[in-house]
Amino acid sequence: MCELLGMSANTPTDLCFSFTGLTQRGGNTGPHSDGWGVAFYEGKGIRSFHDSSPSAKSEIANMVQRHPIKSKTALCHIRQANVGEVCLANTHPFIREMWGRNWVFAHNGQINNFVRRQGIYQPIGDTDSESIFCDLLNHVRDDLNSDVSPIDLAKYLVALANQYAKQGVFNCLLSNGDWLFTFCSTKMASITRRAPFGPACLTDADVTIDFAAETTANDVVSIIATQPLTSDEAWEVYQPGEWRLWHDGEVIAQGQVSIK
């Protein structure tokens, strides 16, 4: 299995604190040592880093921890391989262009013998996750128009996600840089930080931050992760089948479907 980390914020914010916590789980406090990747949106552009070595020991991950890259939307993944060898082509998050935007996807879970809809988008590596991403994009491109509203798109994505979740485990993060769609099949939690900001302490590293010193009164920053990353804050745990659509740090749509 793997671990996911997403961020949605109303102002460009760095991910250093959460990223430092997550990457410890890549070979240090956790077994997710088969590569890691992160994508930071900057407008419609993205800055992405992928590495097939363990995040806890990666020089590139070390640079990302120290170098504050500010973004309103970011997606990160650390991998414990089940399907597909350990190599760069199998490292999340996966990225494709659709309708003139970068779409970025990261998946936690497994769907055995997944059969994807044929179409424009084809996997480059050999993970079930990338195959599911291509299936999802081929469905969206076939069935919707580029001017679909985020809410209508989310409804469509929920129906797809529900089908995936019925075939296996499907926790995901998906974004086009404007919104961040999150779906929980088994495990996901989120926290929204806003004024008055306080301190927080990482679960996986001896690091405490005082958000009050790093933010302004209007900042809203939400973190979505497989498991809570801090030990002294109240995270909201997703229920199986629950989804949330984030924009500028806030939930703009949410719901729950039966995945039994």
Added chain:
Amino acid sequence: MCELLGMSANTPTDLCFSFTGLTQRGGNTGPHSDGWGVAFYEGKGIRSFHDSSPSAKSEIANMVQRHPIKSKTALCHIRQANVGEVCLANTHPFIREMWGRNWVFAHNGQINNFVRRQGIYQPIGDTDSESIFCDLLNHVRDDLNSDVSPIDLAKYLVALANQYAKQGVFNCLLSNGDWLFTFCSTKMASITRRAPFGPACLTDADVTIDFAAETTANDVVSIIATQPLTSDEAWEVYQPGEWRLWHDGEVIAQGQVSIK
């Protein structure tokens, strides 16, 4: 204008030496200070870095200079903006998936009022370069099959490149990770290094390398750049309209067309 740097090698090789020379031209020895990017293939996967700040002052570029990333095919670009604002979405090299491979493209030159063929691939930013890349991919996807041989593909690309070069300036690097296609409209040079290896000295920085200490007798490593990067080696200068198709460090096809 911009500067290009490509590498084709028969064994995974780092680009640190050439990259160090090129990045000096991004705000130090040259005026190309509007961002830079590089993509390293690792199998079918890619490791890419993009930054909209000057390469000579970029912390990420500094990390790439120091951290030897080994690759058989790499493409790099430093930008001096003419069309499109300075932002991440306008930073080369551009990347798209086609036929289950990462296609990577970098362009030096300018085509004013370029009109692209409509199709699957759409630009994310607003440069003429990305628009040309999307046009190229839409043509290839419409007109060829995924099993086209590299030689037949190159012939098709030459005809397209010729059309572009007649509309403006079009020096380019294009790869799918297997081959590296290079086309010169105005300015390009290459060098192939093989045993017996000797020393070389960068033009843009006070750095000398002894390739004999870094290589084995069977290594073949070719560097393609807008301008020679070393002062003490014999670079082969491309003529206008000249193209070369590289694979494993060797030219596997080449020719010249009239772009008048």
